[in-house]
Amino acid sequence: GEDVEQSLFLSVREGDSSVINCTYTDSSSTYLYWYKQEPGAGLQLLTYIFSNMDMKQDQRLTVLLNKKDKHLSLRIADTQTGDSAIYFCAESSGTYKYIFGTGTRLKVLA
Amino acid sequence: ETGVTQTPRHLVMGMTNKKSLKCEQHLGHNAMYWYKQSAKKPLELMFVYNFKEQTENNSVPSRFSPECPNSSHLFLHLHTLQPEDSALYLCASSQAWVGGGGQETQYFGPGTRLLVL
Numbered sequence: 001g002e003d004v005e006q007s008l009f010l011s012v013r014e015g016d017s018s019v020i021n022c023t024y025t026d027s028s029s030t031y032l033y034w035y036k037q038e039p040g041a042g043l044q045l046l047t048y049i050f051s052n053m054d055m056k057q058d059q060r061l062t063v064l065l066n067k068k069d070k071h072l073s074l075r076i077a078d079t080q081t082g083d084s085a086i087y088f089c090a091e092s093s094g095t096y097k098y099i100f101g102t103g104t105r106l107k108v109l110a
Numbered sequence: 111e112t113g114v115t116q117t118p119r120h121l122v123m124g125m126t127n128k129k130s131l132k133c134e135q136h137l138g139h140n141a142m143y144w145y146k147q148s149a150k151k152p153l154e155l156m157f158v159y160n161f162k163e164q165t166e167n168n169s170v171p172s173r174f175s176p177e178c179p180n181s182s183h184l185f186l187h188l189h190t191l192q193p194e195d196s197a198l199y200l201c202a203s204s205q206a207w208v209g210g211g212g213q214e215t216q217y218f219g220p221g222t223r224l225l226v227l
Contacts, residue, residue, distance in 0.1 A: 042114070
């Protein structure tokens with residue numbers, strides 16, 4: 001079946017940039033998403049990118065998509081302690097069926 | 111209330127109990143979802159309702175029974191659960207699916223943390 005993979009942990013210092021990576025296998029992926037989950041909370045949509053785009057920037061967030069390698073990344077500039085959370089990558093081929101990764105736990109050190 | 115709300119936020123139940131989880135969305139959406147989030151596993155889609163019609167049952171055991179009385183409310187009825195059913199149950203909603211190729215972003219509630227003893 002289709003799969004989305006992420007590394008489990010990432011630790012960065014406050015003020016540095018964080019880069020969270022994701023790979024997926026579905027070649028028909030149309031939309032790719034990044035969600036953030038804080039402790040005790042549900043998933044908060046951060047951003048998404050359409051598969052015909054290479055990059056999308058939204059304030060401190062930059063999403064890069066390499067469709068050839070099926071690689072998606074989320075860069076958070078000037079990472080703050082409030083960015084500490086679990087970040088989920090998800091892909092969809094234009095239906096309601098999202099395939100989620102296992103999530104990357106980002107820890108920001110003061 | 112805004113967004114997607116879920117009650118209760120925490121639930122402890124015995125294996126012989128019957129309980130229900132409730133989800134309500136205030137976004138004007140017509141599609142609603144139940145997901146199960148277990149530790150170290152990807153989110154598992156359980157059920158999908160599109161315009162109150164169930165369009166997906168992802169091989170979920172019959173001890174989980176969904177109900178969608180209208181487009182704003184979704185329930186998950188639980189009975190004779192097993193300890194391995196302990197997890198975070200997330201509800202989501204989106205615009206309804208009216209055909210392929212659309213982008214209907216899903217918005218999630220805070221979840222119900224369920225513990226089955």
